[in-house]
Amino acid sequence: MFGGGGGLNPRKMEQMMKQMGIDVDEIDAEEVVIRTDEHDLVFTDPDVTKMDARGQETYQIIGTPEERERGAASADEGAADADAGAGVDEGDVELVATRTGASEAEAREALERHDGDLAAAVADLE
Structure with missing residues (x-):
């Protein structure tokens, strides 16, 4: 979104995002499940970030999923x-x-x- 962030300090990045009308919140998630036609991807104890850019919510999930039967x-x-x-x-x-x-x-x-x-x-x- 910002060209990788390079050497930007996280505080400055947060200030820039607020100026652009983007709110970022960490979500304390225990598990995230993504269901597909073939299987489920289950992220246990993931890092989840919610970004709200003027009403458009985007979720970022960081973790390693376990593939399970659908x-x-x-x-x-x-x-x-x-x-x-x-x-x-x-x-x-x-x-x-x-x-x-x-x-x-x-x-x-x-x-x-x-x-x-x-x-x-x-x-x-x-």
Whole structure:
């Protein structure tokens, strides 16, 4: 937008954007899901910035997405609610599954067996 920003100091950049009528806000997002025809892109703990340029809102997402089967992200939301009662953190389930290549169900079971201990669950599945 500004030619890469080069050596501009962030404060000066912010002042220039305000002069142009652009408001920038950081959004404390836990997860962002982008649904396509083929799959879902799920950004866990992304950096999200909202820019409002005279009523036109633009969102910038910084992070590395995990590609999931289409609609799987919605199913995970229900699983996370069910897990909240069981004491297993959904983020831990995803971490163990990603690290070991196990399914989320296998990762969840391993975490439950080891009372939420990440290292023990990973060791169990590797």
